[in-house]
Amino acid sequence: MSKLKTRIISTALALTATSATSIANPSDLKVTEFAGSDVAPSPACLSVAANGDVYVGVDLLGSLGKGSGKGRIVKLVDTDNDGKADKHTVFAKVDNPRGLISMGDKLYVLHTVIPDGQKLTGMHLSVLTDADHDGVADGEPKRLIENISVPKHNQDRGADHTTNGIRMGIDGWIYIAVGDFGFVDAVGTDGKKLTMLGGGILRVRPDGSNMEVYTHGLRNIYDVAIDPFMNMYTRGNTNDGGGWNVRFIHQIQSGEYGYPVLFKNFTSEIIPALADLGGGSGTGALFMDEPTWPDKYNKVPMMADWGRNEIYIHRLTQDGPSFTQKQEDFINTSQPADVDVDGSGRMFIAAWAGAGYKGNPKRGYIQLVTPQDWQYKAFPELSKLSDEALVKGLRSDSATTRLNVQQELIKRDSKKAAGEIIAIAQDTEASKESRVAAIFTYKQLLGKDANKALLDLAEDTDVQEWAIRALADRLDQVADLPLEPFYEALKSSNPRVQVAAAVALGRIGKKEAAPALLAVAKPPASEKDDEGTKTATAFFTSEKVTGKKVIDIDIDITRTKQLCLIVEDGGDGNGGDHAAWIEPTLITESGKKVPLNKLKWKSATQGWGKTLKGKDTTGKPLQLVDGTKVKDGIGTHSKSVITYKIPPQYVRFQAKAGLSSGANESASVKFALSATPPSGSGSPEGPHATPNSPVILPHVAVHALVNLGAKEDCLDAIDSESQDGALWALHLMHDETVVNALISKFKGSSDAKLKNKILRTLARLYTKEAPYDGSWWWKTQPDTRGPYYVPVTWEASPQIEELFRTEWESATPDHKGYLTFLANKYRMNLQGIGKVEDKVASKEKKIGDMSIEDVMLGLDKAKGNVAKGKKLMSSQACIACHSISANDRKLGPDLNAIGGHLDREAIAEAILKPDATIADAWVDVVKTDGSSMQGTLVSKDDKELVVRNIAGISTTVPMSEVKSVGKSASTIMGPHLLDALTMKEFADVIEYLHSLK
Structure with missing residues (x-):
């Protein structure tokens, strides 16, 4: 085979990510192909029977396809257990x-x-x-x-x-x-x-x-x-x-x-x-x-x-x-869709492998994964086992075995085995996994007749949580349950037991449980603030930075224990914001300057690529747009947050900040400094992605109170130490009697703090979610303002509005500020009090404002123009690395024949989602002498491989000197290169690329 043909084929493979053998995996696992696309194409899901038979859901419609007769379930069997x-x-x-x-x-x-x-x-x-x-x-x-x-x-x-x-x-x-x-x-x-x-x-x-x-x-x-x-x-x-x-x-x-x-x-x-x-x-x-x-x-x-x-x-x-x-x-x-394991420990993976958004009969495969020292052991045919043997299976260390023997016992309705099963649940020498399996097996077999034994187990601290869960597991089997064991569990020193008890009391459905639930429905202190959840406040925010502009930052950081360097997109959605923090410096009280790079950051997140010291996100040496080299800079891609712990001796932070030479001409960014990461900044993305275990017990207790309809108890608790939990529950109860009682409580109180809390609760109750009829969907970029997606007023809304307007008439400026805050936060739309929302005419979205799925759907409807696409392509960042014609400088993968290998959808996916497609062409080659190189894999055979680096220089390496070849952890191509185009412009570019055959 000629090297030219080899290069074309290897590039096509990289673009479509179809190879099952190119993956890098732990050395102590064995990963092989179990079945190919000839029998299991476009595998959307799979399930493995305990004996190893594999059921694959073949979906040739993918996620966006239309039409009938394109789905099937294929059963795969390895009759000789050789891994195929x-x-x-x-x-x-x-x-x-x-x-x-x-x-x-x-x-x-x-x-x-x-x-x-x-x-x-x-x-x-x-x-x-x-x-x-x-x-x-x-x-x-x-x-x-x-x-x-x-x-x-x-x-x-x-x-x-x-x-x-x-x-x-x-x-x-x-x-x-x-x-x-x-x-x-x-x-x-x-x-x-x-x-x-x-x-x-x-x-x-x-x-x-x-x-x-x-x-x-x-x-x-x-x-x-x-x-x-x-x-x-x-x-x-x-x-x-x-x-x-x-x-x-x-x-x-x-x-x-x-x-x-x-x-x-x-x-x-x-x-x-x-x-x-x-x-x-x-x-x-x-x-x-x-x-x-x-x-x-x-x-x-x-x-x-x-x-x-x-x-x-x-x-x-x-x-x-x-x-x-x-x-x-x-x-x-390659694009794993599902994963499952059988009773002998064989794990199977359904790999979508570039089958696109509408499925592909020639893409996809099933992989088999086992430990290297794994040995096959046949799973027994459960239908032929005795009840006694099945019960013993509950003691197995295998989750697959425990579940399958349980379901066989239930299928047989083996109540005669109930005594042996509960004995496992009671056996303190058995593993906790087996005891829990026995508890739920016993409950499924006997229903409410299991409750007496489970109430006894609810006193065993080792399995108390699961006994409680099993007792309240079926809503049709809870009517006769006593509440005392659940009250005791709410007082447990084990928070998991407390949560299980609170959930159970809500399911049992007896309102007399409300006082016990209110006692634990106390939100953490940080959740009681009337101004809502606090987000990070930046103590420096720059104006928009473009082109060669460089800004100076000089901030007092005395008593600052943590510093977050934040890079935001300037709002242009152009995707070329390869920003750089340029020579950031810490200064001591004596005036000594230390480059920030001397410190190790606590964490660094970014839009794509890596945050790098001395390099931009493409891996090039860091320099300004005008070519000035930056010695101690940090390269990153918005949206990014780099967090440092600051030693106490440093009192000032100074930096020059701007765009690096890797940025597009139209790129823009904003820089900010903060003591804490802002909401929406990456990992963690803010409070909604930060563990908050103290909120869990009050959260489930509040929802239990709502489920019980315990409005009277919650109203009574407003004057107790359970006030905050009671109001939390009440603000989810759209009931006129609740609103009227809250208004009465407000008017009769002289406690300003309580009155503000009641106003907040009433603001939350002013609207409710419109009944959902399935006629609409919020699409891929929904309105996140809340607290309802389609807020509508209801019977009690006029009373709430009247109270707000009465308050407004006599309010001090500070109190008017609070009323305005509530009206805006809860989107009450009260004329004269806060904002009244206007319907804004929608403007044409850019590719960067749309989900990949929406782009693909739009591509179906948009007819591209080759000539316009060619002109647009010449001005895009892609051209810096990819060759279009035979005379172009060779850097990244060639595109001059891409239309012969990929359809329009696959080309679009390769641009929008390079990690799943084109990025696979960018590899790390580790040599036997320990050195390594990175670049586009041009060709590879038994004798040699050829890698082309970002400078366009090709290197041939004998395979005898190659230790490994794997997909690079850092890809050069980012996912936002065409974000600034409209849907029509994007379709033009795709049509042009598809014409290159």
Whole structure:
């Protein structure tokens, strides 16, 4: 094969990210391809049976495609256990398979229905059965929940924000990841109906009954990871106009997570995420708990990120009733969509691998991952085991085994085994995982008849939390429960037990529990401030900096213990803001100057690339736009925050700041200094992505009070030490008697502080959320002002307005300021008191203002012009690195034949999301002598490889001198190069590139 042909093919492979063998993974794991795109293309989800049979949801519609007959479930079998699927069947044909659970002879599937030639009619949770084990479902799917997403939004866009993954917990519930399309009138097999605005987690029994919302206020989660103790984790995201950042979230039953109306401006009302992790796109999730895996990879949530080509491990540290976390790179693969594990410890990954936004029959594969020393051990055929053997399986160290034997016992209705099961729950020598599994198995088998034994276990501090959870697990089995054990649990020294008890009391539904809940519904001190959650206040903010302009900064930092250097985009959305902090200096009281670079920063976040000392984000030596070299500078890309701990001897900060030579001519930035990171600044992104364990108990207690409808107790508690919790609960109760009582309390009080709190509560109650009918969706950049997305007045609004106007007439200037603050914050729109919102005519959005999905949808409708695209391309930053014609200087990957390898959608994705596509061409080569080089992989064969660096210089290296070749951790190409273009201009550029064949 000629080197020219090799170069073209290798570049095409890099652009489309299809190779399963180019990934870099831990050396103690074995990663191989289990099945290719010939049998499992465009794998949107998968589930692995305990025996290792793999069910793959093939979705050739992807997230934005339309049409029927493009989905199926493929069953893959490795009959000789050599690590390759050697048998496959089409298990069932369903549209948009988005979630699978294999359990016994049943396969639960989340899917849409698209009749031939028609539009999608709905999304459903169904169950398929293969009783004769021939690898094909016995009939049509039996529906368990109908209408679990909104058909209109799926019809208009596709399935990109729809309901996705499903997973079963050891409590036997099926947990469903609902995207922010939400759903209207979802109905279970028992006739129960629910509607949910936005995303969250829904759960249902395996027979389709008892459907209920578990948590709410999530953006677009794709799956859930559930550990043996019923902790649940999601890798969701947010969009506040500053990026689609990933949030790692611990889901706590009844919790409100606030997207999009509360998480920014009403953070005190939510349970925050554990971390904001920057840009990405969370997909499949698994909690690994298998004894065949090394300890360092075991008992951790493993979260796939499609946008980062990575599966991550999150290391968890207990923090009260929740956790703090630390993310670690784990397995690098091409756009992972889902992950699961079987009973012998084989882990499988569904790799989307460049199948695009509308699916591709030639892209995608399934990977198999095992520890290097792993040995296959057949999983027993559970249907042939005795009850006694199944019960012993509850003592297994394998989570897969425990769940599967549990469900087999429940399928058999093996009540005769109940005594042996509860004995495990009572056995203090058994592992806690096994005791918890036994508790929930016992509860599922006996229902309310299990309550007596579980009440006894509620006195055992080792398993108290789970006994309490199991007791209140089914709303149809709580009527006869005594409240005293739950009151005692609320007083526990274990915060997890307290939270479980508060949630349980809200579920039991007896209003006499209200005083006990009010006693713990006390928000942390920081949440009581009448001015709302405090955000960072910058003590320096620059004007917009453009071109060659350099600004001087000179700030007194006496008593400043922490300093955050902040770079914001100047607001032009041009994507060329490769900014630099230039020669920042710390000065002691004696006048001694020390370059800030001598200190090690605490953290550094940025829009893309890396924050680097002495270099800009492209890796070039740092210099100003005019070419002046910068010795002790810091290169970064907005939006960025660099945080330093400041030793006490330094009293001043001085710096010259401006743009580096890597910036576009039209780039602009603003610089700021602050003692704390601002909200929306990256990782953490602010209060909504900062762990706040003290708020969790009062949060769930307040929601329990609302669930109980305990308005009288809350009103009575206004004059008690539970005042703040009572008002917190009351501001969620849209009830005329509540409003009238609050107004009466206000008028009868002389306590100015209390009166202000009541005014705040009434301002929150002035509007409520309009009933959701599914006719609209907030799209990818929703209004985050809150506290409601579609606020409407209601019956008691006139009384609240009258009180505000009466107060205004006699108010002092300070009090008018407070009334104005409330009216604005809660968007009351009171003429003469604060702002009255006007409808602003929408202006044409730029690419940088749109989500990738919206750009792709727009590209379908926009017809590009080749000539205009060629002219536009000549002025874009892409041209600095990529060659268009044969005579161009060779730097990054050639584009002169890109149209022959990629369609319009793939080219657009490569520009918008280079980490998933073009960035794979940029590699790190480590040589056997320890040296390394970075650049575009031009060609590679058995004898040599050729790498071209950013200067356009090609280097040939014999393969005998090459230790490893892997995707570079730092990519040269950023994701915002065409942000300043309109949709029409972007379509022109894509049409031009597609013409290059």
